[in-house]
Amino acid sequence: MKSTPVQSLVTTWLIGAITGTLLIALTSPLFVRSYAPLHADAVRRVWTLPPGQTYRWRSEGYANTSIGPHGMPGRTSLDGPKNPAGPKTAAGPGEWGTRLALWGDSQAEGVCVADQQKLFARIEAQTDDKIAVLPLARSGEDAADWVTQIPLVEQPFQIDAHVLLIVDLPDLASAVNAPVPPPSTSDISAANSAIAARLPAFIIQAARHLLTESDDTTRRKLRFGIGPVAETSANQLTTSPAIEQQRDEIDWQSALRALRQSTDRPIVILYAPKVPQIIGNQMVPSDPTAESFAAMKPIAESLNVRVIDARPALLKSAFAGDWPHGFQNGQIGAGHLNACGNNLLASLLVDAMKQPNK
Amino acid sequence: MLFTQLEFPIFFIAVLISVWLCRTHTARNSLLLIASYYFYAYWDYRFCGLLLLSTVVDFVVARQMFRAQTTSGRRGLLLISLVVNLGVLGFFKYFNFFIDSARPLLESIGMSGQTLQIILPVGISFYTFQTLSYTIDVYRGVLKPVNRFLDFALYVAFFPQLVAGPIVRARELLPQLATVPPWSGRRFYGGAQQVLRGTVKKMLLADRLGEAVDIVFANPDFYDGPTLWLAAFAYAGQIYYDFSGYSDIAIGAAKMLGYRFPINFRHPYLARSAADFWHRWHMTLSRWLRDYLYISLGGNRISTIVTYRNLMITMTLGGLWHGAAWTFVLWGAWHGIALSVQRWIANHTHRRPPAVVGWTLTMGVVLLGWVLFRSPDLTIAQTMLIRMATFADGIAWYPPLAMLALACLLLEHVAWRTRLRKAMRLPINAWYSPIATTIMIWALLLYAPRGFRPFVYFQF
Structure with missing residues (x-):
């Protein structure tokens, strides 16, 4: 039986729609980030990226990250130099041993750069691999998460010292909120993981774009009422009121004591805020939380927590034309640390290691 | 409402279904008019009044103009339309620009150079030109005034072209709005x-x-x-x-x-060439400027010098139409110079x-x-x-x-x-x-x- 022109047209369009979708599915890994099902790590007791998988990042920066054991981004094993004399304690803050844990948020996680350009890899490379750095940083985490995890990982991972990359000072102040609850099946991460395990990334991304606002988290609300609607201030270039308020309210004594009490091993705070930043038509060289940092530093040092201030080096690098933040597919001078920024911070840390008593 | 907002496809599908279900011309046009005013009010309902004012003035003026016996009477009515439409456009779009530009002069004679907090109504430049084309065409006798207010109101407010064109002339759209268009898959x-x-x-x-x-x-x-x-x-x-x-x-x-x-x-x-560019870029605006400004100034019919002058005036005002800033004025003048130079070379080399x-x-x-x-x-x-x-x-x-x-x-x-x-x-x-x-x-x-x-x- 011959098909009618309409049937033939419908068939053509069905086959075409499937072919088009397949072409998108095949090419989407070039442009769409991973949506990896998260893994509840038994040692760290947090959700981590899934060990053994490759994680794609495509929006700002462009890199594939190999996920190692315990969700370490870019480091595929726990191997590396171990201190034969055992871990050092806070009594000897200058000697950091040979195995460092690197904590932080997405800036330290560094999925936007290739594995060999990540901060942990640059530190290892600059010490000729005499030091092992375990990247335990995860996007969205703060000191509450780190303080919770530090006692859990020290023994199993044979950590000698802890390095905290601090970009936003309120992240450090959150230490007082520890401990954070362990992963549970009722977490939103568990629900998201179940979706990520079942659906391809391009479908999840399309659904997110349809269902959420541009921040990727707020649920989209359609408006059918007539206007005008109140305008929102989209371009706030100055310090947000929240940060200003926090500056006055931060109880650094409590926060840093919580951090200090989580371990007897050396702790190093590597302070690297986003300076300088290009925002709109301004270059902002100043650190909006400079006062808060000035208040935090002496308290940290009194508790035997070493503080490295990366701001002068970041500014110097940018003014020399080597911008430590931003990417060609994002904006140079804004956003996450790039390869240059990671290398710079690694140098600062390695230099500090060589000057133990400073 | 923006065409790229998620709300637009929902609105548009609802309009499409409703419109194609309408059997009569009145029902169809009424529905489209309501949809168009809603489309505009979605941004800010307060400016629907301006749209309505422009519509009513030009509808009435055109009908009176058609009935007027004398040229002076028709000219007077055209003047009313020009003053109302360009007055509204001038106030909302250019008031602050002129005050800013003339501030030194104003202050030197003891007047205040204060600007006002004015919101520019979306699409005002487009629908003003569109309604003006109607009254000017009626004045010139190339178009008869429309009898049904509903059709004319829809012509002015029709949502697909309301806020940013194309600038559709009355003689192109009004005949289409007078009937129910046949369905064509x-x-x-x-x-x-x-x-x-x-x-x-x-x-x-x-x-x-x-x-x-x-x-x-x-x-x-x-x-x-x-x-x-x-x-x-x-x-x-x-x-x-x-x-x-x-x-x-x-x-x-x-x-x-x-x-x-x-x-x-x-x-x-x-x-x-520059002329070729303007035959390809924003063609409905180029056409409007040519027919209602350049030709009204005399076009190229008077003398070479006047032709160049007309080109410069047309393009500079075209630049100013885009926005109340000196950058737009200079942009328009720059294209006017380019068109003039091109014409001069063409006249002198013939190649x-x-x-x-x-x-x-x-x-x-x-x-x-x-x-x-x-x-x-x-x-x-x-x-x-x-x-x-x-x-x-x-x-x-x-x-x-x-x-x-x-x-x-x-x-x-x-x-x-x-x-x-x-x-x-x-x-x-x-x-x-x-x-x-x-x-x-x-x-x-x-x-x-x-x-x-x-x-x-x-x-x-």
Whole structure:
């Protein structure tokens, strides 16, 4: 039986729609980030990226990250130099041993750069691999998460010292909120993981774009009422009121004591805020939380927590034309640390290691 | 409401279904009028009054003009229409600009140079020109006034072209609104494809280019010469895809409703002369300026000098129509100079330059014009041009997706000159049409930049 022109047209369009979708599915890994099902790590007791998988990042920066054991981004094993004399304690803050844990948020996680350009890899490379750095940083985490995890990982991972990359000072102040609850099946991460395990990334991304606002988290609300609607201030270039308020309210004594009490091993705070930043038509060289940092530093040092201030080096690098933040597919001078920024911070840390008593 | 908002397809599908279910002309036009006013009120209901004022004045004036026995009477009525329409446009769009520009003079004679907090009603420049075309045509006797207020109100407010054109003349649209258009599946499909194509142009190409343009033009001091050149090219691409994308959506949406709008763009970056560019860029505005301003000033019928004067006046006012800023005035004047020089050369040599030379010169003129057009002020424009010319040092920033969008611009213009032109319309029976359509829909969902990004021409 011959098909009618309409049937033939419908068939053509069905086959075409499937072919088009397949072409998108095949090419989407070039442009769409991973949506990896998260893994509840038994040692760290947090959700981590899934060990053994490759994680794609495509929006700002462009890199594939190999996920190692315990969700370490870019480091595929726990191997590396171990201190034969055992871990050092806070009594000897200058000697950091040979195995460092690197904590932080997405800036330290560094999925936007290739594995060999990540901060942990640059530190290892600059010490000729005499030091092992375990990247335990995860996007969205703060000191509450780190303080919770530090006692859990020290023994199993044979950590000698802890390095905290601090970009936003309120992240450090959150230490007082520890401990954070362990992963549970009722977490939103568990629900998201179940979706990520079942659906391809391009479908999840399309659904997110349809269902959420541009921040990727707020649920989209359609408006059918007539206007005008109140305008929102989209371009706030100055310090947000929240940060200003926090500056006055931060109880650094409590926060840093919580951090200090989580371990007897050396702790190093590597302070690297986003300076300088290009925002709109301004270059902002100043650190909006400079006062808060000035208040935090002496308290940290009194508790035997070493503080490295990366701001002068970041500014110097940018003014020399080597911008430590931003990417060609994002904006140079804004956003996450790039390869240059990671290398710079690694140098600062390695230099500090060589000057133990400073 | 923006064509690219998620609310628009929901609104439009509801309108489409309702309109095609209407059997009578009155029901159909009433529904479209209500939908159009809702579309406008979605932004700000308070300015619907201005739209209605312009509609009522021009409807009444045109009818009285038709009945007037004397030329002076008709002229007086035309004057009323001009004063009301241009007065409203002048107040909302240009009041602060003139006060700012004349402040030293005003203050020297003891007057206040205070500006007012004025919100520019979206689309006012477009619907003002549209209603003016109606009264001027009736005045000239080339058009009879419309009898049904409903039809005329819909002509002024018809939502696909209300806020950013194309500037459809009364004689093109009013006859179409006088009847119920017949259903045509082919036309409906063509319109839907054009809507999709326009959305892709706007969201995937223009907005992507705009990301780079906004950042570089915000402070050209930071960036090196090649990055500034890239930003200038990117703006040429952004404004083309933004506005031609909008026009495609408007024309396509009208087609789906059963109406035909004139085309607004014809691959302007293939132009080989300044005049050719204006026959391809924002064609409905060029046509309006030619018919209602340039010809009214005498066109090229009086003398060579007057022709040049008319060109300069027309293009400078055309620049000012785009926005109340000296950058727009200079942009218009710059194109006026280009058209005058081209005419002078043509008159004196009687030979056209080789195609490559003509194209290169034209694109140079257009690109330099876009730098003026996009710069927020003359200082930024000057900085851009100096740093571009001297290939200054600074941040080298070449966003790959913006460069990909520029490559699309180049390929699209080249393909248009080949046999691919027909294929680019995606005929319904072609095997590749469903594949391309599906890919475009997925690409919009996956790759369009996020956030609120209004059309560039909404500000005009």
